[in-house]
Amino acid sequence: MKVTVWNEYRHEKESAIVSNIYPEGIHQQIASFIEGADVATATLDEPEHGLSEEVLNNTDVLIWWGHKAHDEVQDIIVDRVQQRVLEGMGLIVLHSGHFSKIFKRLMGTGCDLKWREADDKERIWTVMPGHPIAEGLPEFFELPKEEMYGEHFDIPAPEELVFISWFEGGEVFRSGATFKRGNGKIFYFRPGHETYPTYYDSNVQRVINNAVQWAKPSTNGYPTYGNYQPLESISEKE
Amino acid sequence: MKVTVWNEYRHEKESAIVSNIYPEGIHQQIASFIEGADVATATLDEPEHGLSEEVLNNTDVLIWWGHKAHDEVQDIIVDRVQQRVLEGMGLIVLHSGHFSKIFKRLMGTGCDLKWREADDKERIWTVMPGHPIAEGLPEFFELPKEEMYGEHFDIPAPEELVFISWFEGGEVFRSGATFKRGNGKIFYFRPGHETYPTYYDSNVQRVINNAVQWAKPSTNGYPTYGNYQPLESISEKE
Amino acid sequence: MKVTVWNEYRHEKESAIVSNIYPEGIHQQIASFIEGADVATATLDEPEHGLSEEVLNNTDVLIWWGHKAHDEVQDIIVDRVQQRVLEGMGLIVLHSGHFSKIFKRLMGTGCDLKWREADDKERIWTVMPGHPIAEGLPEFFELPKEEMYGEHFDIPAPEELVFISWFEGGEVFRSGATFKRGNGKIFYFRPGHETYPTYYDSNVQRVINNAVQWAKPSTNGYPTYGNYQPLESISEKE
Amino acid sequence: MKVTVWNEYRHEKESAIVSNIYPEGIHQQIASFIEGADVATATLDEPEHGLSEEVLNNTDVLIWWGHKAHDEVQDIIVDRVQQRVLEGMGLIVLHSGHFSKIFKRLMGTGCDLKWREADDKERIWTVMPGHPIAEGLPEFFELPKEEMYGEHFDIPAPEELVFISWFEGGEVFRSGATFKRGNGKIFYFRPGHETYPTYYDSNVQRVINNAVQWAKPSTNGYPTYGNYQPLESISEKE
Numbered sequence: 001m002k003v004t005v006w007n008e009y010r011h012e013k014e015s016a017i018v019s020n021i022y023p024e025g026i027h028q029q030i031a032s033f034i035e036g037a038d039v040a041t042a043t044l045d046e047p048e049h050g051l052s053e054e055v056l057n058n059t060d061v062l063i064w065w066g067h068k069a070h071d072e073v074q075d076i077i078v079d080r081v082q083q084r085v086l087e088g089m090g091l092i093v094l095h096s097g098h099f100s101k102i103f104k105r106l107m108g109t110g111c112d113l114k115w116r117e118a119d120d121k122e123r124i125w126t127v128m129p130g131h132p133i134a135e136g137l138p139e140f141f142e143l144p145k146e147e148m149y150g151e152h153f154d155i156p157a158p159e160e161l162v163f164i165s166w167f168e169g170g171e172v173f174r175s176g177a178t179f180k181r182g183n184g185k186i187f188y189f190r191p192g193h194e195t196y197p198t199y200y201d202s203n204v205q206r207v208i209n210n211a212v213q214w215a216k217p218s219t220n221g222y223p224t225y226g227n228y229q230p231l232e233s234i235s236e237k238e
Numbered sequence: 239m240k241v242t243v244w245n246e247y248r249h250e251k252e253s254a255i256v257s258n259i260y261p262e263g264i265h266q267q268i269a270s271f272i273e274g275a276d277v278a279t280a281t282l283d284e285p286e287h288g289l290s291e292e293v294l295n296n297t298d299v300l301i302w303w304g305h306k307a308h309d310e311v312q313d314i315i316v317d318r319v320q321q322r323v324l325e326g327m328g329l330i331v332l333h334s335g336h337f338s339k340i341f342k343r344l345m346g347t348g349c350d351l352k353w354r355e356a357d358d359k360e361r362i363w364t365v366m367p368g369h370p371i372a373e374g375l376p377e378f379f380e381l382p383k384e385e386m387y388g389e390h391f392d393i394p395a396p397e398e399l400v401f402i403s404w405f406e407g408g409e410v411f412r413s414g415a416t417f418k419r420g421n422g423k424i425f426y427f428r429p430g431h432e433t434y435p436t437y438y439d440s441n442v443q444r445v446i447n448n449a450v451q452w453a454k455p456s457t458n459g460y461p462t463y464g465n466y467q468p469l470e471s472i473s474e475k476e
Numbered sequence: 477m478k479v480t481v482w483n484e485y486r487h488e489k490e491s492a493i494v495s496n497i498y499p500e501g502i503h504q505q506i507a508s509f510i511e512g513a514d515v516a517t518a519t520l521d522e523p524e525h526g527l528s529e530e531v532l533n534n535t536d537v538l539i540w541w542g543h544k545a546h547d548e549v550q551d552i553i554v555d556r557v558q559q560r561v562l563e564g565m566g567l568i569v570l571h572s573g574h575f576s577k578i579f580k581r582l583m584g585t586g587c588d589l590k591w592r593e594a595d596d597k598e599r600i601w602t603v604m605p606g607h608p609i610a611e612g613l614p615e616f617f618e619l620p621k622e623e624m625y626g627e628h629f630d631i632p633a634p635e636e637l638v639f640i641s642w643f644e645g646g647e648v649f650r651s652g653a654t655f656k657r658g659n660g661k662i663f664y665f666r667p668g669h670e671t672y673p674t675y676y677d678s679n680v681q682r683v684i685n686n687a688v689q690w691a692k693p694s695t696n697g698y699p700t701y702g703n704y705q706p707l708e709s710i711s712e713k714e
Numbered sequence: 715m716k717v718t719v720w721n722e723y724r725h726e727k728e729s730a731i732v733s734n735i736y737p738e739g740i741h742q743q744i745a746s747f748i749e750g751a752d753v754a755t756a757t758l759d760e761p762e763h764g765l766s767e768e769v770l771n772n773t774d775v776l777i778w779w780g781h782k783a784h785d786e787v788q789d790i791i792v793d794r795v796q797q798r799v800l801e802g803m804g805l806i807v808l809h810s811g812h813f814s815k816i817f818k819r820l821m822g823t824g825c826d827l828k829w830r831e832a833d834d835k836e837r838i839w840t841v842m843p844g845h846p847i848a849e850g851l852p853e854f855f856e857l858p859k860e861e862m863y864g865e866h867f868d869i870p871a872p873e874e875l876v877f878i879s880w881f882e883g884g885e886v887f888r889s890g891a892t893f894k895r896g897n898g899k900i901f902y903f904r905p906g907h908e909t910y911p912t913y914y915d916s917n918v919q920r921v922i923n924n925a926v927q928w929a930k931p932s933t934n935g936y937p938t939y940g941n942y943q944p945l946e947s948i949s950e951k952e
Contacts, residue, residue: 130934377700460605461866465830
């Protein structure tokens with residue numbers, strides 16, 4: 001199992017608040033707690049954003065964190081990531097990655113939401129306790145301060161809704177949601193604003209680790225499409 | 239369109255608090271605001287709980303409120319209501335009806351949840367704004383005091399999740415959920431504890447009216463089942 | 477209710493077989509049987525493909541048929557149609573429209589499938605008989621000759637699967653599938669190869685008419701997104 | 715991982731055709747190919763149908779085959795199996811088990827279908843190729859002769875539809891379908907009429923083995939329900 005953690009890696013270079021929390025970058029912090037996989041990282045400012053064909057062809061699950069530079073991700077790389085998801089690569093999209101080109105491409109919707117930076121307490125409730133992504137988690141866990149994300153979240157109805165967030169200021173959010181596109185499994189997970197130490201939280205880490213295992217690719221190839229003239233079909237019709 | 243509002247009708251006879259709010263019974267208050275349909279009522283203590291075969295065969299949508307006497311509903315009536323739902327009758331289950339025999343029968347699960355009677359403020363968020371049941375409703379509406387219902391709610395994953403509730407005390411709940419069983423459409427809607435004037439709230443009334451229209455039966459008959467030997471099939475195989 | 481029927485309108489000009497079946501174009505034949513709505517048409521070779529902002533802003537449900545010239549549809553028009561779907565416009569995608577830019581945009585997948593032009597008999601089975609789109613239809617209906625479309629169909633799992641096709645040559649296909657994107661309802665319906673008189677079939681017409689009614693927009697506006705600082709939230713947190 | 719294979723075990727004792735195919739019973743044949751688990755069997759005519767509390771409490775995944783004696787299964791055992799599914803035990807229901815008390819209990823519907831015993835060829839198509847239950851399977855596989863099951867199949871819409879069957883005589887069927895109830899995962903798989911050697915087919919065996927792995931229980935306990943007064947909630951509201 002090979003996991004690639006992709007991070008925009010800009011906030012950490014530009015903000016003392018963020019670099020104090022994530023001195024090596026959000027990607028390195030995430031990479032540090034992934035278990036049961038070989039982990040590599042890739043960032044926006046590397047050639048091909050670190051996502052060459054070779055890297056992606058050798059990635060089983062891709063984790064994506066981006067925020068302020070979504071538009072700088074080249075469309076050719078978005079095409080490449082989408083194709084790999086359809087072929088079976090797992091994709092875990094975190095927090096402000098809701099607005100990334102790749103997530104919008106795979107959802108087909110605007111992916112917008114309400115937000116507020118006001119140190120709201122967040123309580124994340126498990127609504128599908130038997131799901132592999134909820135394995136080992138309590139009925140709810142709290143993040144003492146986070147950015148608020150509120151409904152309506154403009155995504156297709158999740159195929160599985162695993163978590164719902166409650167916010168101190170009065171909002172709710174579908175915080176843990178699964179989708180399938182082609183052979184690929186996708187998990188969106190809400191928490192992780194850059195100004196809070198969210199990726200040091202053990203429950204958050206557990207969710208992401210569970211999601212990595214859940215999203216591992218099938219060994220089935222991508223299906224055959226196009227003109228279909230099998231002998232069986234022809235013989236049957238005689 | 240014919241709507242039957244079923245109510246257990248016990249709290250109103252036993253509690254001054256409840257009878258002050260609903261002097262004619264919860265069923266009469268609900269019946270009073272249903273639009274675009276002929277409305278009748280039925281209650282637990284009537285013969286056959288007011289749900290004779292004739293009544294049910296002439297009901298397009300049945301609304302169900304029950305709480306303290308679920309066990310007194312006879313199984314033969316539960317069978318009858320289930321059969322009518324499978325044939326196409328709509329069913330709207332309100333609040334503590336989550337624990338009714340008919341809802342548990344149709345869900346196949348325990349239908350349990352967390353609850354607290356502590357005058358929590360409830361904020362009901364629309365998460366599927368284009369759904370017919372959300373028609374004309376704001377992004378959220380509030381009930382200043384309600385009983386809290388919290389996750390995990392032990393139902394199958396809703397086919398459509400229309401509303402999520404936020405509670406002041408820190409909980410969330412899947413408050414508006416649709417299901418189909420056979421030809422019948424089912425809507426569960428959370429609000430409506432007997433000690434609060436919830437069914438006088440115009441947004442609550444709007445939701446229930448929308449649900450009645452959404453749940454109206456198809457004119458298609460119930461499908462044909464069993465041994466199937468159509469001429470077409472036989473001839474095709476020669 | 478305003479319906480716009482969009483057609484590529486190329487086969488009819490280039491093939492005698494097709495123009496014999498649809499002398500006025502597939503769009504005119506579809507427009508001729510739509511009931512309960514004002515119907516207009518639009519085609520690829522009109523300015524803006526007949527889909528100006530004014531036309532789209534006044535369209536409640538858009539029907540889409542395209543096949544050989546998907547690439548000629550300008551991206552700016554695809555953007556515009558997508559935006560209108562998110563705002564609530566219904567969209568019915570027919571047959572080879574599975575490969576249109578707009579359908580692939582809204583699905584997020586490749587939308588590919590198997591196909592064969594061999595006069596297969598198609599039998600379309602209703603698997604959700606209580607659904608509004610199945611209203612008035614028999615358990616199955618047949619098209620004596622059609623192009624075969626076979627699984628795997630590379631779409632997200634349909635939110636509702638209304639019809640499954642059986643083909644004489646040995647294949648199955650998810651033929652009638654619903655999706656929601658933003659406020660908009662989408663229905664994909666398989667039949668309608670240009671060399672067969674499929675849009676003269678009364679059952680096919682019934683499905684499309686039902687879908688038009690089902691896909692009508694909500695009157696709710698598109699939700700509010702972005703920075704969210706309501707007074708209620710602020711006051712609550714003190 | 716502990717698997718219990720439950721079989722009615724009546725046809726094998728009463729019919730020479732069946733006992734020739736399954737001399738030790740269908741349960742023993744199924745038990746013989748399950749991999750990666752300790753496997754035990756249980757049958758209708760054992761005390762408590764072989765499903766004592768001890769047996770069920772030690773079962774991770776239960777496989778169910780029944781047909782002609784569904785009514786002889788005691789309700790108290792059905793209650794017990796349902797409770798274990800809600801707690802997390804996986805359940806795989808095979809073929810005519812569609813009409814078992816436990817499957818109808820968990821579905822909430824009639825679970826009826828069309829059938830024909832006419833040696834139809836069955837072709838089982840994978841419509842969700844990336845699903846763990848489809849792992850290692852071809853795009854379709856065939857059973858040269860089987861009982862036909864045809865739509866409409868009176869179940870709730872499957873949460874995941876993995877396989878669709880094509881039958882020579884003109885029918886289709888949703889043959890591989892997943893559901894969740896409480897913490898438990900359920901898979902219905904169509905093939906396996908007692909007069910055909912279906913459980914010797916390697917693709918059928920692969921599906922059932924995949925399903926066993928997919929259905930393994932979560933280690934999360936069943937959620938807490940009822941009156942909920944956590945200190946956190948109370949303190950928050952002051």
